[in-house]
Amino acid sequence: MSGLIKNIEFSKIINLKDLVSYEEGQVISRTLAQTPTANITLFSLDKDEGISSHLTPGDAMVQILDGKAEITIGSNTFTLKEGETIVMPSNIPHALLACEKFKMLLTVIKG
Template sequence: MEKKFIKNIAFSEALTLESLVEYQEGRVVSLTLVQNDAMSMTLFAFAQGEGISTHSAPGDALVYIIDGQARISIGDKTIDAKAGQTVVMPSNVPHGLDATENFKMLLVVSFK
């Protein structure tokens, strides 16, 4: 059997990313698609008011907002991002995010 690098998602099908994670009140729902030494790729659904506290990561992180809106902090900068927009958070710079309304995102972190 051939090694798979992507997991938890159907292969050889046309899929809508937004439908792969569902909102749950008071929760952050995640689905890991890739996790290895070079990168991670995770889908998230955040209920309004939920978030990820400020932290830093050893890789550059790209967020693509699939649905809704989030407030993203990067260092001393704050960005309001909405569906269809992308924000890149540089490695080793403190960042966090808050769901100003229900929102879904694809997070891709490159470690190499």
């Protein structure tokens, strides 16, 4: 199978955080792969922007590429910064809030 990864140059060294820009008051996303069992998406969130509490049918791994975010999983809240990663289990409510503007790589794997 080919063509599963999109919106990114092949055979070239890149810095993922350079593929999404910050926009004032906005959440920006760039889908890199989307299949029935996996999604890979880059996000940038301006300070105080967020993604409200929701459930996903798969485990979701967040890798912080730049900045700082507050991530709530169930009743627990975590503060993550560049270089840190957390996994949000499937079917547990989770939300994200930008403590300062931040960029992340989100990988969701569904069973």
